Every structure is written in structure tokens, then in C-alpha cells.
Amino acid sequence: MKELELKYGCNPNQKPSKIYMKDGELPIEVLNGKPGYINFLDAFNGWQLVKELKKATGLPAAASFKHVSPAGAAVGLPLNDVERKIYWVDDMGDLSPLASAYARARGADRMSSFGDFISLSDVCDVDTAKLIKREVSDGIIAPGYEPEALEILKAKKKGNYAVIQIDPAYVPNPVETKDVYGITFEQGRNELVIDDALFANVVTENKEIPEQAKTDLAIAMITLKYTQSNSVCYVKGGQAIGIGAGQQSRIHCTRLAGNKADNWFLRQNPKVLNLPFKEKIGRADRDNTIDVYMSDDYMDVLADGTWENFFTEKPEVLTREEKRAWLDQMTDVALGSDAFFPFGDNVERAHRSGVSYIAQPGGSIRDDNVIETCNKYNIAMCFTGIRLFHH
Numbered sequence: 001m002k003e004l005e006l007k008y009g010c011n012p013n014q015k016p017s018k019i020y021m022k023d024g025e026l027p028i029e030v031l032n033g034k035p036g037y038i039n040f041l042d043a044f045n046g047w048q049l050v051k052e053l054k055k056a057t058g059l060p061a062a063a064s065f066k067h068v069s070p071a072g073a074a075v076g077l078p079l080n081d082v083e084r085k086i087y088w089v090d091d092m093g094d095l096s097p098l099a100s101a102y103a104r105a106r107g108a109d110r111m112s113s114f115g116d117f118i119s120l121s122d123v124c125d126v127d128t129a130k131l132i133k134r135e136v137s138d139g140i141i142a143p144g145y146e147p148e149a150l151e152i153l154k155a156k157k158k159g160n161y162a163v164i165q166i167d168p169a170y171v172p173n174p175v176e177t178k179d180v181y182g183i184t185f186e187q188g189r190n191e192l193v194i195d196d197a198l199f200a201n202v203v204t205e206n207k208e209i210p211e212q213a214k215t216d217l218a219i220a221m222i223t224l225k226y227t228q229s230n231s232v233c234y235v236k237g238g239q240a241i242g243i244g245a246g247q248q249s250r251i252h253c254t255r256l257a258g259n260k261a262d263n264w265f266l267r268q269n270p271k272v273l274n275l276p277f278k279e280k281i282g283r284a285d286r287d288n289t290i291d292v293y294m295s296d297d298y299m300d301v302l303a304d305g306t307w308e309n310f311f312t313e314k315p316e317v318l319t320r321e322e323k324r325a326w327l328d329q330m331t332d333v334a335l336g337s338d339a340f341f342p343f344g345d346n347v348e349r350a351h352r353s354g355v356s357y358i359a360q361p362g363g364s365i366r367d368d369n370v371i372e373t374c375n376k377y378n379i380a381m382c383f384t385g386i387r388l389f390h391h
Helices: 037-057 081-086 097-107 126-133 147-154 211-225 250-266 283-294 320-327 345-351 367-376
Strands: 003-006 017-020 028-032 061-066 069-075 116-120 137-142 162-166 175-180 183-188 231-236 239-245 333-337 355-360 380-383
Touching: 017 037, 028 147, 037 061, 037 069, 037 116, 037 137, 037 162, 037 211, 061 097, 069 097, 069 211, 081 097, 097 116, 097 126, 097 239, 126 147, 147 162, 211 231, 211 239, 211 333, 211 355, 231 250, 239 250, 250 283, 250 320, 250 333, 250 345, 333 345, 345 355, 345 367, 367 380
Parallel strands: 116 137, 137 162, 333 355, 355 380
Antiparallel strands: 003 017, 028 162, 061 069, 061 116, 069 239, 175 183, 231 239, 231 333
């Protein structure tokens, strides 16, 4: 198959629409449903991300994409009891490594992952399909599917769930093009290999970056490689916990991603873990309610006459002081940035979310100020010398 006609482009008024190969055949097969233009953008970016994560770590990897940026990305490490609870999988028994990877990718920012497009590095197994079955998602791309897993996925969305199989041996042309306003842009593909060598130039007083932190920094940088710029990514324990994508200002990236990382950790606070939800409240509504409960607008779900819609009894407020005390316990977070930090305020914000390790290109005229701010908090920072813009 050299080309595939699509219903429309980014929007319904953008017709005609298709994907096609100038040379050779498409490296994909649509096994179910009718993926759209944005679905394929998510699928192909997500596939590259998880393929690189698998190569860098040796572990199965998953990504949850929305609007051509990852809402979450993770590798398949076992879930602890708290993670199983905050990702709503504590009723599913032991999960396969691939299913664990997706639970973690989806769970990083469940609000943003709602209606996601999923990318898997490995053949989709039954555990992963059962997990996907219960989530609101638009589709999936993977190098293959176990027969039972494929049947589970085909039943989603009344039989319309998009299932794409990609040839894992496919190698794209080293030169890529795209048209904007009738003008063709051409560039070499970003073939940068992200490994430990990228983190060798440690410029701070603290030179210690342990192996787990290097793995987390690699996950951050690979995630940024496929995130709309400007972007910053916080990673802990093999999963992205906060991604700030597409911001014009570096500090806004750092704040956005940091706020998401904070919410990920606040979900583990006992007051949040033990919210007395009514049984009829589904996962998506619980996610929305938790998000409001943790925010400064908590009275939107705790006011008399309102809390009764969600809870069996009125929860106590999670105060600002309690939130700050809880967040002060978060440590060993790794942060990657797709371009240099122009000011030390980015480090100040990162520190408040438990960042202990930073990878960024360096090259700002204020590098000294950024290094000094890292030294103030004993943060180990390396200069990669590499920018990772993605548009």
C-alpha cells in the first residue's frame, strides 16, 4: 500500500487528506478502525519515542500522546502499591512489564491522557489490552498484537477503535520534508543517539549523577525529542511525571511541567489516596474531581450541596501548608530541557519539585548564574551541548 486516504486533515474542512510514500510502500497496516490525520501524527511520533526508549533502556516502553506531544512516557518497571492505586489498576493483579509501562505513561497526567493515542515498543499483550480496554483512548500503534489482545482492542468504541501495526524494521529516509504555505522545507532527520555520553559534562560542584538518574535523564531527553517545543520534562523512577510542551517562554515550560509533577506526587498524599468516592463515580470523573480537590479551587467540589455528588462523606481540605510539606519530601527528580536555561529562575522552580539532576544544552550568556543556582541547592547539572527542538 503506497497511500491511504483519510477522512479529513487536522480539521473537517481540510480536504482532501491522505498519507502516502513517495517511494516504496507504507510501513503500516491498519488492523481496525479508521485513524485520522492527527492520529497518524501522534502514532508516528509516539512510535519513534518508544522505540528509542526501548533501545536506550532495554525495557518495554509506552507513550500516551495528545495533539502531537506526549502526555506521558514510561518504561516497564514494576508498580508499587501506591502507584497501582493512583493509576486505578490496583484491581488488575500483577501486570506485565508492557502493561506497567502504559499504566505509568497514562498515569503521569491522567487529565491530559484522556482520549490519547497509545504507542507501544513491543507486541501488545493481553494484560496491556485489558488495561487499554477500560480507558478512554482513540487508538494504538505497536509492532504487533497477540491474537486475544487484538480482539479485545477491536471491540473498543463499538468496533471503531483505531489499531495500527507498524513494521519495526522500517528505516525512514534520512532527509525529511514538509510543506507550509505551499513552500517545502527540508532537513536531515534528528538521528541523535541519547546515551550516557550525553551527560558526561557535569558543570556543577556536585558531580554525582547515579545510574538511575542517568536513565531518567535519558528518558527526559528522548521524550523532549518528540515533544512540541519549547519543552521541559521531569522524570522520576523511569517515567515522565511532568511535561511542559509548546510554551514560548522557558520558565513557563518549567512551571507547567513542574505543576504536573507536583500533582503526580500530591495524588500520593494520604488525604488524596483515601478520598471517600461514591462507587458510581468512574475513573475519569474521579481524575477530574481529584484535580480540583488538589487545586486552590477545592471548594468547587467541597462546598455543601456539591460534595455529596462525589463523596460518601465530606473530605477535609488539603491545605496549602500540607501540600507544601508533602512536596518537600519529593527528591531525586531528573529534569531535561530541550534548550538552554536563560535564567536561574528555572532552577529555582525545578528545586521546588524535588529536582536533583538537570540536563540542558548550556550556552546561555547567564550560564554562570544558572550554575550558581544549582550549586545553591546541591543540584548536579550537565551541559549536553545539544538542542532538541521539535516542530
